[in-house]
Amino acid sequence: MTHILAIAGSPSHPSRTYALLEYAAKFLSQQGLQTDIISVRDLPAEDLVFGRYDSPALEQPKALLAKASGVIISTPIYKAAYTGVLKAFLDLLPQKALTGKVILPLATGGTIAHLLSVEYALKPVLAELGGRHILSTIYAVDKQIQVQADGGVQLDEEIEQRLKDVLNEFVQAVNSQNVAKEFAHAS
Ligand SMILES: Cc1cc2nc3c(=O)[nH]c(=O)nc-3n(C[C@H](O)[C@H](O)[C@H](O)COP(=O)(O)O)c2cc1C
Numbered sequence: 001m002t003h004i005l006a007i008a009g010s011p012s013h014p015s016r017t018y019a020l021l022e023y024a025a026k027f028l029s030q031q032g033l034q035t036d037i038i039s040v041r042d043l044p045a046e047d048l049v050f051g052r053y054d055s056p057a058l059e060q061p062k063a064l065l066a067k068a069s070g071v072i073i074s075t076p077i078y079k080a081a082y083t084g085v086l087k088a089f090l091d092l093l094p095q096k097a098l099t100g101k102v103i104l105p106l107a108t109g110g111t112i113a114h115l116l117s118v119e120y121a122l123k124p125v126l127a128e129l130g131g132r133h134i135l136s137t138i139y140a141v142d143k144q145i146q147v148q149a150d151g152g153v154q155l156d157e158e159i160e161q162r163l164k165d166v167l168n169e170f171v172q173a174v175n176s177q178n179v180a181k182e183f184a185h186a187s
Contacts, residue, residue: 001034002174005061005068008039009075009086016108016145017074019153020138024072024106024167031171035072036064040085048088058092065093070102070174073126077109081121090125099130100181102173104166105137108145115139133177135170138163 006021018039025035038061040048047055065071075082103126107118118137126134144156155163 002032002070002178003064003068004028004033004035004070004072004174005064006035006037006072007061007074007086007089008037008041009073009083009089010039011041011083011085012076013041014147014151015076016140016142016147016153017076017106019145019147019151020106020108020140020163021072021074022151023153023155023163024104027164027167028171033070033171033174036068038064040083040089043089048085048092051088051091053092055092061089062093062097065097068101069178070104070170071098071131072104072106072170073122074106074108075118075122077107077114077117080114080117082107082117087125090129093129096130098126099132100177101131101133102170102177103131103134104170105134106163107137107139108142109139110142112139112141133173135166135173138166 008018008021010017021037028035044057047057075086105118105122140159144159146154
């Protein structure tokens, strides 16, 4: 079974970016990929603030990351960048934690004006963590996403189509990478 890790970077609940990850997880499970979602909200705030690399609470996220073939990382835009709490979490990961993984960034913002925030702020951090295969970002504005009372999400047609397209691309990339790895092991 191919494993995917989805990292939710919003400190809020309910959360549009979390709802996007749930949508993605459901989509991927229909394609035979198992997705675990972790949220920065669920990590002890003190461990994040004090930079406790050895926090026991990080063991499970690190293990899930290590076995994941692909990573979806979602963040709301805060002050023209990704959230501070997401950075606090990324800072605690091993140096090249994203090496060899396909990465899909998702972001939401109140305004389209910060469309490029992921490109100039988040992507360099993902690259520093070893991420080389980073797919095009899906950026949605708040009015394109309605989070419903039951936690489900209603997406505007255009953003839903773009999300499905990039998720299909993600599945293909993850599957071809796995085939390449198996081939390398066999030879
Ligand atoms: C502290 C804070 C700062 C924000 N800064 C921006 C910003 O700079 N640009 C923007 O487009 N939206 C900004 N927003 C709006 C959020 O990015 C937007 O509502 C997002 O969809 C929230 O995602 P979430 O529901 O997953 O937390 C900000 C929201 C908060 C709470």
